[in-house]
Amino acid sequence: MAFVRVYGGALAECSVNAGQLLQAHLDISSSSKPAIIFRIAARNERGYGPATQVRWLQDQQIPYHNATANNSLKRTSSNTNSAGSKKQRLAPAGGGPNDA
Numbered sequence: 001m002a003f004v005r006v007y008g009g010a011l012a013e014c015s016v017n018a019g020q021l022l023q024a025h026l027d028i029s030s031s032s033k034p035a036i037i038f039r040i041a042a043r044n045e046r047g048y049g050p051a052t053q054v055r056w057l058q059d060q061q062i063p064y065h066n067a068t069a070n071n072s073l074k075r076t077s078s079n080t081n082s083a084g085s086k087k088q089r090l091a092p093a094g095g096g097p098n099d100a
Helices: 018-023 069-073
Strands: 035-040 052-057
8 A cells, every 4th residue: 555645735734635535545454444544744844753544434335436526525424423532633723843
């Protein structure tokens, strides 16, 4: 499996377009649920920090590569976080010593 860079820049956010998602490798090896794997890493003047891997679980009822672009980007209620789960941590907007 090879990773493809979809963004490199100063902003702390990125949108991945539907075309890139349709070309993404669908990992079915480590779980019963198919997923797209993202690696997220930050860079500053000293280089890259540790990468974080995120598995984006895909709906098993619709074959991913046969889905339309709109269907591939939708989240269903079955895969959203419940109210009792961990809250998402957001990165600061900038100005810190490690921002680049």
